[in-house]
Amino acid sequence: MKKYRWDILVIALLLLVSVSLVLILNLTKTDGRFVVVEIDGKVSSEYPLSQNGTFPLNGGTNTLVIEDGKAYLINSSCPDHTCERTGKIHYVGQSIVCLPNRLSVTVRGESDESGPDLIS
Amino acid sequence: MKTGTKKLTALALTISFAMILSYIESRLPTFVAVPGIKIGLANIAVIFSLYKFGIKESLTVSIIRIVLISLLFGSPISMLYGLAGGILSLVAMILLKRFTPLKEVAISVCGGVLHNVGQIGMASILLSTNVILYYLPFLLLSGTVAGIVVGIVSALLIKRIRI
Numbered sequence: 001m002k003k004y005r006w007d008i009l010v011i012a013l014l015l016l017v018s019v020s021l022v023l024i025l026n027l028t029k030t031d032g033r034f035v036v037v038e039i040d041g042k043v044s045s046e047y048p049l050s051q052n053g054t055f056p057l058n059g060g061t062n063t064l065v066i067e068d069g070k071a072y073l074i075n076s077s078c079p080d081h082t083c084e085r086t087g088k089i090h091y092v093g094q095s096i097v098c099l100p101n102r103l104s105v106t107v108r109g110e111s112d113e114s115g116p117d118l119i120s
Numbered sequence: 121m122k123t124g125t126k127k128l129t130a131l132a133l134t135i136s137f138a139m140i141l142s143y144i145e146s147r148l149p150t151f152v153a154v155p156g157i158k159i160g161l162a163n164i165a166v167i168f169s170l171y172k173f174g175i176k177e178s179l180t181v182s183i184i185r186i187v188l189i190s191l192l193f194g195s196p197i198s199m200l201y202g203l204a205g206g207i208l209s210l211v212a213m214i215l216l217k218r219f220t221p222l223k224e225v226a227i228s229v230c231g232g233v234l235h236n237v238g239q240i241g242m243a244s245i246l247l248s249t250n251v252i253l254y255y256l257p258f259l260l261l262s263g264t265v266a267g268i269v270v271g272i273v274s275a276l277l278i279k280r281i282r283i
Contacts, residue, residue, distance in 0.1 A: 007226035014229060014264045021257030041248025079195065095251040099243055100197055106251045 029091040032107030035071045037064065039103050047071075049090060049107070061101045071105060073098065130283045131169070131177055138165030138185040146193060157259060159266045160232045166210060167228055167274040172283055175214050182210050201242050208238035224278065228271030233263040 037045045039058050047055060047066055055064045062083065063075040070088040078100035086096045095106040141161040148159070162185060170178035186206050190199035213231040216222050222230075236259040243252055 004223060004225070006221050007223050010222065010226045011229050011264065011268065014233060014260065018257055018260035018264055022261055025254075025257055038247070038249050038251070080198070093254045095254060097243065097247065097252055099201065099246060100195060102247055104247055104249055104251050 025093075029093075030109065031069070031090055032092040032094075032109055034108045034110070035064070035066070035089075036106050036108050037103070038106065039101075041102075046108075057105075058101055058103050062098055062103055064105060071107065072096065073105065077101065127173075131173065131181065134165050134169050134173075135181050135184050135188075137168075138162045138181055139189060141165060142185060142189045143193070157262050160235055160263070160270055163209070163228060163231055163235070163267075163270050164274050164277065166206075167213065167224060167231070167271070168277050168281075170210075170213060170217065171224070171274075171278045172281075178210060178214070182206050197246070200246070201239055204242035205235040205238035208241075209235035224275035225268060225271030228274055229264050229267030232267030232270060233260055236260070236263045 033049055035047050035049060036043055037047070037057055044058075045055075047053070047064065049066060049069045049071060051066060052068070053066050055066075056062075057064050057073075061077040062073050065072055065074055067088075070090045072088045073083045073086070073096050076083050076098055078098060080100070083096050083098040083103075089096060089105070089107055092107055092109045095104050097104045139162075141164060145159055145161045165185070166178055166182045169181040173181075183203070183206070186202040187199060190196070190202060194202070209231040212234045213227050216227050216230055237256070240252055240256055240259065244250055
């Protein structure tokens with residue numbers, strides 16, 4: 001086992017860091033109140049999660065659905081449909097991303113707040 | 121190993137092995153809703169080539185695999201995305217193998233984690249937003265666990281297969 005001392009140390013350290021980060025995210029999560037739609041990195045629209053509805057985004061490349069306080073995307077024009085498989089989001093900071101259409105939907109607590117900053 | 125036909129054939133086989141692994145992985149259902157989450161099976165072939173052939177050859181295997189897989193099943197965007205992750209991860213693995221006492225498993229774990237970091241980074245650049253950084257902790261965790269499995273398989277292959 002001595003041969004693998006450094007391997008075990010590195011792996012244990014990575015597991016420790018990632019598990020604690022995931023735990024922190026899970027313990028501090030709060031329900032969001034708005035979703036912000038960004039296209040090409042610019043905020044294009046906002047929708048309250050309290051209001052059910054179906055909204056075409058980005059000229060129809062994706063459709064945003066808000067239902068029972070949760071948001072999800074349907075009808076993506078791209079081939080991989082990752083955004084549809086991401087599922088429903090409602091915690092602050094969660095987001096759905098569609099890379100081919102350069103579009104993202106992010107849950108926010110307040111309409112004009114930038115959300116938790118994970119880098120700092 | 122002698123250069124020439126034998127090496128060319130062995131490298132070609134390794135690349136096709138990497139492509140088959142990528143294809144199998146693309147058919148697996150994603151069980152967690154995190155963008156970018158994956159096992160990184162193709163990394164088995166990349167680590168294998170790094171140990172059996174060398175630095176130049178592993179770069180060849182990695183880049184050719186990503187380009188071919190994107191042409192066959194993906195898009196120009198998935199190519200950019202894959203190259204960012206693949207090259208970052210491979211460069212890190214090369215450096216770790218050269219300058220640290222780490223063995224296959226830890227190298228594979230670091231490679232897997234950095235693959236995710238590279239992809240998230242590229243996605244952030246492409247979308248000009250940092251919203252996906254939210255998923256980084258989940259990708260760190262999944263990358264570490266998947267990297268352990270990939271590393272063990274790679275170590276077995278490196279030990280058992282002679283070229």
